[in-house]
Amino acid sequence: MTGIKDVAxxxxxxxxxxxxxxxxxxxxSGKTAxxxxxxxxxxxxxxxxxxxxxxxxxxxxxxxxxxxRGDINEAKYNAYFLYTAWQAKNAGYDVLLLTGExxxxxxxxxxxxxxxxxxxxxxxxxxxxxxxxxDSYDKPCVAIGYPADRGDCACVDIDFAAAGTLAMDYxxxxxxxxxxxxxxxxxxxxxxxGYVVALxxxxxxxxxxxxxxxxxxxxxxxxxxxxxxxxxxxxxxxxRPTAIVNQADAAVVxxxxxxxxxxxxKVPDDISLLSVGTFFENDLVRRPVTEIPVMPKLLCAKAVxxxxxxxxxxxxxxxxxxxxxxxxxxxxxxxxxxxxxASTSDATGSPSPHTSPRKKRT
Amino acid sequence: MTGIKDVAxxxxxxxxxxxxxxxxxxxxSGKTAxxxxxxxxxxxxxxxxxxxxxxxxxxxxxxxxxxxRGDINEAKYNAYFLYTAWQAKNAGYDVLLLTGExxxxxxxxxxxxxxxxxxxxxxxxxxxxxxxxxDSYDKPCVAIGYPADRGDCACVDIDFAAAGTLAMDYxxxxxxxxxxxxxxxxxxxxxxxGYVVALxxxxxxxxxxxxxxxxxxxxxxxxxxxxxxxxxxxxxxxxRPTAIVNQADAAVVxxxxxxxxxxxxKVPDDISLLSVGTFFENDLVRRPVTEIPVMPKLLCAKAVxxxxxxxxxxxxxxxxxxxxxxxxxxxxxxxxxxxxxASTSDATGSPSPHTSPRKKRT
DNA sequence: TTGTAAGCGTTATCAT
DNA sequence: ATGATAACGCTTACAA
Numbered sequence: 001m002t003g004i005k006d007v008a009x010x011x012x013x014x015x016x017x018x019x020x021x022x023x024x025x026x027x028x029s030g031k032t033a034x035x036x037x038x039x040x041x042x043x044x045x046x047x048x049x050x051x052x053x054x055x056x057x058x059x060x061x062x063x064x065x066x067x068x069r070g071d072i073n074e075a076k077y078n079a080y081f082l083y084t085a086w087q088a089k090n091a092g093y094d095v096l097l098l099t100g101e102x103x104x105x106x107x108x109x110x111x112x113x114x115x116x117x118x119x120x121x122x123x124x125x126x127x128x129x130x131x132x133x134x135d136s137y138d139k140p141c142v143a144i145g146y147p148a149d150r151g152d153c154a155c156v157d158i159d160f161a162a163a164g165t166l167a168m169d170y171x172x173x174x175x176x177x178x179x180x181x182x183x184x185x186x187x188x189x190x191x192x193x194g195y196v197v198a199l200x201x202x203x204x205x206x207x208x209x210x211x212x213x214x215x216x217x218x219x220x221x222x223x224x225x226x227x228x229x230x231x232x233x234x235x236x237x238x239x240r241p242t243a244i245v246n247q248a249d250a251a252v253v254x255x256x257x258x259x260x261x262x263x264x265x266k267v268p269d270d271i272s273l274l275s276v277g278t279f280f281e282n283d284l285v286r287r288p289v290t291e292i293p294v295m296p297k298l299l300c301a302k303a304v305x306x307x308x309x310x311x312x313x314x315x316x317x318x319x320x321x322x323x324x325x326x327x328x329x330x331x332x333x334x335x336x337x338x339x340x341x342a343s344t345s346d347a348t349g350s351p352s353p354h355t356s357p358r359k360k361r362t
Numbered sequence: 363m364t365g366i367k368d369v370a371x372x373x374x375x376x377x378x379x380x381x382x383x384x385x386x387x388x389x390x391s392g393k394t395a396x397x398x399x400x401x402x403x404x405x406x407x408x409x410x411x412x413x414x415x416x417x418x419x420x421x422x423x424x425x426x427x428x429x430x431r432g433d434i435n436e437a438k439y440n441a442y443f444l445y446t447a448w449q450a451k452n453a454g455y456d457v458l459l460l461t462g463e464x465x466x467x468x469x470x471x472x473x474x475x476x477x478x479x480x481x482x483x484x485x486x487x488x489x490x491x492x493x494x495x496x497d498s499y500d501k502p503c504v505a506i507g508y509p510a511d512r513g514d515c516a517c518v519d520i521d522f523a524a525a526g527t528l529a530m531d532y533x534x535x536x537x538x539x540x541x542x543x544x545x546x547x548x549x550x551x552x553x554x555x556g557y558v559v560a561l562x563x564x565x566x567x568x569x570x571x572x573x574x575x576x577x578x579x580x581x582x583x584x585x586x587x588x589x590x591x592x593x594x595x596x597x598x599x600x601x602r603p604t605a606i607v608n609q610a611d612a613a614v615v616x617x618x619x620x621x622x623x624x625x626x627x628k629v630p631d632d633i634s635l636l637s638v639g640t641f642f643e644n645d646l647v648r649r650p651v652t653e654i655p656v657m658p659k660l661l662c663a664k665a666v667x668x669x670x671x672x673x674x675x676x677x678x679x680x681x682x683x684x685x686x687x688x689x690x691x692x693x694x695x696x697x698x699x700x701x702x703x704a705s706t707s708d709a710t711g712s713p714s715p716h717t718s719p720r721k722k723r724t
Numbered sequence: 725t726t727g728t729a730a731g732c733g734t735t736a737t738c739a740t
Numbered sequence: 741a742t743g744a745t746a747a748c749g750c751t752t753a754c755a756a
Contacts, residue, residue, distance in 0.1 A: 001500060003733055014743045019735060029741060046474035050412035050421075051733035054748045059412075061458070061477075068444065078440050082430065085461045094472070096423070097457045099447045110456070112408035114749095115423075136406075138363060251613065258620075365749060376727045381751060388752095391725060413749035416732045476733095728755075733748105740743075 002043045011039040022047065058117050060093045062307065063110050063139075065130055066122040067103045079279060080122050080144060083300035091308055093117070104133045111139040118311045120144065120303060121153075124194050131155075140310035140317060142303045145194045154310075154317040156303045156324070160195050160277065163292050163326035164202025167245060167276045170328060172210045175337040176243040176272065179207070180234055181216045182256065184247035184277075195294070196247065199277045203245065215241060220248055227255035231263050234271070242337045243272035250283030257286045268335035288331035298324065364405045373401040384409065420479050420673065422455045424666075425472050425501075427492060428484040429465045441641060442484050442506060445662035453670055455479070466495045473501040480673045482506065482665060483515075486556050493517075502672035502679060506665045507556045514680040516672075518665045522557050522639065525654050525688035526564025529607060529638045532690060534572045537699040538605045538634065541569070542596055543578045544618065546609035546639075557656070558609065561639045565607065577603065582610055589617035593625050596633070604699045605634035612645030619648045630697035650693035660686065 008015045013032060020026045021036040028036075039045075053059050066081055085095045096116055098106040107130060110116050119137060121130050124145030134141050134153040143150070146157035171179060181203070183189070188196040207214045215237065217230055225248070234241065246253055253275065257267065265271050267287060275291040302322060309315040370377045375394060382388045383398040390398075401407075415421050428443055447457045458478055460468040469492060472478050481499060483492050486507030496503050496515040505512070508519035533541060543565070545551070550558040569576045577599065579592055587610070596603065608615055615637065619629065627633050629649060637653040664684060671677045 004735095005733080015733090016735080016744080017742060020742090023735080025736085027741070032741080044470075044474065046471060048416070048733050049475040049477045050415040051748090052735080053412040054410070054416065054733080054750090055735045056748075057735080068448070082461070085459055086430070089462050094468075094477075095459045095461075097447055097459050099444070099457075100451050106456075108406075109408060112406065113411040115411045115421075115456075366751095367749080377750080378728080378752075379726060382726090385751080389725070394725080410749055413732090414751080416734090416749085417751045418732075419751080726756085728753105730751105730753085732750090735747090737746080738744090740741100 002045050004045070004047065007036065007039050007043060007045050010043065011036045053114065058311065059115070061096050061116045062088050062093050062304075062311075063096045063098055063107060063116040063119045064088075064122060065098045065103050065107055065119065067101060068099045069101075079296045080300060083296050084120055084122065084144075084304065087300050087304040091304060093304075093308075103130050104136075107137055107141075108133075111137040114138075118142075118307045120307060124155075126194050126197060128194075134318075140307055142307040142310075142317065144299050144303045146198075146321070146323070147194060150321055152318040154306060154320040156299055156306060156322045157195065158277075158294055158299070158326055159323035160199045160326070161202045162323075163276060164199055164204075165206045166326050166328060167203055167274060167292055168206040168210055168212060171243050171245070171272070171274060171334070172212055174272075174334060175339045176212065177339045178213045178215070178237075178239050178241045179243045179245050180237070180241040181214050182230070182244050182246040182248050182252070183217050183220045185249070186219050186221055195277055200247065203276065213239075214245075220252065225252050225255065227252070227259040230256060231259040231265070235263065235265075241271070243274060243334065246273065246275040246289070247277055249278065250280050250285055253278075253280070253289060254286050257289075261286075268333050272334040272337075274334050288333065290331045290333045291329045292326045293329060295324070295327075364407050366407070366409065369398065369401050369405060369407050372405065373398045415476065421477070423458050423478045424450050424455050424669065424673075425458045425460055425469060425478040425481045426450075426484060427460045427465050427469055427481065429463060430461045431463075441658045442662060445658050446482055446484065446506070446666065449662050449666040453666060455670075465492050466498075469499055469503075470495075473499040476500075480504075480669045482669060486517075488556050488559060490556075496680075502669055504665045504669040504672075504679065506661050508560075508683070508685065509556060512683055516668060516679040516682040518661055518668060518684045519557065519686065520639075520656060520661070520688055521685035522561045522688070523564045524685075525638060526561055526566075527568045528688050528690060529565055529636060529654055530568040530572055530574060533605050533607070533634070533636060533696070534574055536634075536696060537701045538574065539701045540575045540577075540599075540601050540603045541605045541607050542599070542603040543576050544592070544606050544608040544610050544614070545579050545582045547611070548581050548583055557639055562609065565638065575601075576607075582614065587614050587617065589614070589621040592618060593621040593627070597625065597627075603633070605636060605696065608635065608637040608651070609639055611640065612642050612647055615640075615642070615651060616648050619651075623648075630695050634696040634699075636696050650695065652693045652695045653691045654688045655691060657686070657689075 004015050004018050007018045013036060018036055021028050021033050064084055088095050100106045107119055116139060118139050119141040121143035124131060124143045124147055126148045128147045131143055131147045131150060131153045142154045144156055146155045184196050204214055260267060260271060267273050273289050275289045277294055278291060279294050279296060280289060280291060306317055306320060310317045366377050366380050369380045375398060380398055383390050383395050426446055450457050462468045469481055478501060480501050481503040483505035486493060486505045486509050488510045490509045493505055493509045493512060493515045503515060505515050505517045508517050546558050566576055622629060622633060629635050635651055637651045639656055640653060641656045641658060642651060642653060668679055668682060672679045
C-alpha cells in the first residue's frame with residue numbers, strides 16, 4: 001500500500017534518492033541515507049515486486065514442477081521437493097509449486113508471463129514431456145533426473161549406470177553369486193520413473209557380465225507387500241541367494257528385516273542386504289543397511305546452483321548434463337561369503353552344497 | 363518476450379482491442395476477435411503477469427506457509443500441503459511455498475511486496491506467531507488449524523474438543539472402561555502442534571467425566587517405538603485395557619497390530635482399536651482401523667474456499683472461525699464388551715475378574 | 725465497434 | 741549528491 005512516493009515525501013527527498021538508497025547503486029550522503037532508511041522502517045515500506053520485475057529486475061521466484069500423478073502421498077518425492085525449496089530459500093529465492101497434470105502448459109504459462117526467473121523439473125521420467133519441450137520455455141530450466149534423451153535440457157542426477165555396476169561389483173567382490181532383487185513399488189516401474197527403471201536394468205546387465213545370478217522378487221504392489229511370503233520364497237530357493245539387493249522403500253525393508261529375524265536369518269551373517277537407489281536417512285530402519293543412496297540433498301543443491309548460475313550470471317546451461325558418482329555407504333549389512341562352486345553353472349535339481357556364509361562384515 | 367504491442371501490430375488493431383479481446387470486457391466484432399486470437403496463438407502471446415498485477419489485477423498466487431521445523435520428512439503435514447496446492451490449482455491459483463524458519467518475515471515480505479493474493483497458514487501450533495501477527499499482513503489470510511487465541515485470524519479446523527468427546531463416548535457406550543492411549547510421536551507434543559495436544563487433553567478430560575480409566579503408553583520417540591514392549595506392557599496391565607486409543611501414525615499402528623497378532627490378541631475380539639486424529643486413508647494399514655480422521659482434504663477445501671471468498675469477492679473473513687464436526691469412520695476394529703464391575707473402583711492388587719470381551723463388532 | 729492515452733510503482737538515464 | 745522524468749507492459753476511462 002505505501003509506495004516509494006510516500007517514502008520520498010516523508011523523507012523530504014525525491015523518489016530516485018529513495019530507490020538508490022535501497023539499491024545502493026549510487027553514493028548517498030550518510031545523513032540522507034539514514035533519514036530515508038528510518039522512514040522506510042517506520043512506514044514498513046516494501047517495494048512492489050511487480051513494478052520491480054517490470055523494470056527488468058529479478059523476481060527471486062523459481063518454479064518447481066512436480067506433477068502429482070495419482071496418489072498424493074508419495075513421500076519419496078517430497079524429499080526432493082523440500083530440499084529444493086530449502087536450497088532456493090538459502091539463495092534468497094521463493095518457490096512456486098506446479099503440481100498440475102498438464103505440467104508443460106503450466107511451465108509455459110509461468111515462464112511466458114514472466115512470473116518466475118527459472119524452472120526446476122522434479123520427478124523426471126524416462127521420456128518426459130517437460131524435458132522434451134524445454135525449448136518452449138522462456139526461462140532457464142534444470143531437471144533433477146536424467147531422461148533417456150535430455151535434448152537441450154540441463155540435467156543433474158546420480159550416475160545410475162555406475163550405481164548398478166558399483167552394487168554388483170561390490171557384491172561380486174565379496175563372493176556373492178546368487179542375489180535376490182527386491183523390487184520397488186510396481187508403480188515406480190510403470191510410470192517409468194527415470195532412475196528406478198534404469199537402475200534395475202543396469203544392475204541386471206552388470207550381474208549378467210559378472211556371471212551373478214539374479215532372481216527378482218514378485219511384483220510389489222503398493223501397500224500390499226507380503227514380507228512373510230518374500231522370506232518364505234527366499235528360503236525355498238535353490239541355490240539360496242546370499243544377498244538381497246533392495247530397491248524398495250523403508251517400510252518394506254523394515255518388514256523384510258523383521259521377517260528375516262523371525263525366520264532365524266541374521267543380517268548379514270545368514271543373508272546380506274544391500275539397498276540401491278534408496279534414501280533411508282530419515283526413515284526408521286530396524287537395522288542400518290548398507291546403501292547406495294540417491295542423495296536428494298546433493299542433487300538439489302547442484303540443480304539449484306546450476307539454475308542460478310543461468311539466472312544470475314546468464315550462463316548458458318543447456319549443454320550441461322551432470323552425472324554424480326554414486327557412493328557406497330557401508331552400514332555392515334553385507335558380508336563376505338565363499339562363492340559356491342555350483343553357482344555359476346546351471347541349476348540342476350540336485351541339492352547344491354550350499355556354502356554357509358560366515359565371514360567378516362563389510 | 364512478445365508483448366501486446368506485437369500482437370496489436372500483427373493483427374492490425376490497437377493494443378486496447380487486443381486487451382479487450384483477451385479479457386472479454388467489451389464487445390468485439392467476431393472478425394476482429396478471430397484475427398486477434400489467431401495472432402495470439404501464433405505468437406504464443408502470454409500477458410506479462412507483473413504488468414497486469416500493477417494494474418490491479420490478481421496474480422492468482424497464494425502463499426502457503428509451512429515452516430520446516432527440524433526434520434524435513436514429516437509426511438503427516440505433506441498431506442495438507444499437497445491438498446492445499448491441489449485445491450488452489452482447481453480454482454486457478456498457483457502456490458508460493460514459504461518454508462523458512464522466520465515465517466512471519468516471509469509472509470510480511472510477500473504480502474507487502476504484493477507478490478501474492480492471499481495467505482494460507484499450515485501446521486499451526488497452539489501459540490502461533492503467524493496467527494498473532496495476522497494484522498500485519500497486507501492480504502487476506504486463513505489458517506488451517508485452531509490456535510489457543512485466534513485473534514483476527516480466520517481459522518478452519520476439526521472440532522477436536524468434540525472429537526475427544528466422540529472418541530470416549532463411543533468407547534464408553536460399547537462398554538469400555540479401561541483404555542490404553544497410544545501416544546503420538548513425542549515431537550508432536552513438544553512442538554505443541556495444535557491438535558495433537560488439544561485432542562489428547564480433551565480425550566483425557568472426557569474419559570475422566572465418564573469414569574473411564576486411561577493409561578498412557580510410554581513416550582514414543584521418533585523412529586524408536588518398541589511395539590513388542592508396548593504389547594507386553596498391555597498384557598501385563600491389571601485390569602487389562604479393553605481398547606487402545608491411538609494417536610500415532612500408520613507405521614506405529616502397523617507394528618502394534620502385528621505384535622498383537624503375534625501375541626495372540628485378535629482385533630477387535632480380544633482388544634479394540636480406535637484411532638483418533640489420524641489419517642490412514644493413503645497409508646498401508648495391516649487391517650482397517652475404526653478412525654476419527656483429521657480430513658485434510660475437507661479442511662483444505664474449506665480453507666481455500668474461505669480465502670478465495672476474501673480474495674475474489676472482498677469478503678471480510680477475519681471473524682470466521684470454522685470448526686468442523688468430527689466423523690467416526692467405522693472399520694470394525696472396536697468391539698462391544700461387558701464392563702467389568704471392578705473397573706471404575708480403585709485398582710487393588712487383587713486379580714480382577716477380567717471380563718473376556720466378545721461381542722458383535724461395531 | 726475501435727482507438728488514444730493516462731497511469732500503475734518502480735528503476736535508470738539524464739540533468740543539475 | 742540529488743532531482744526530474746522516460747520507460748517497462750498492461751488495463752481502462754474517455755473519445756471518436
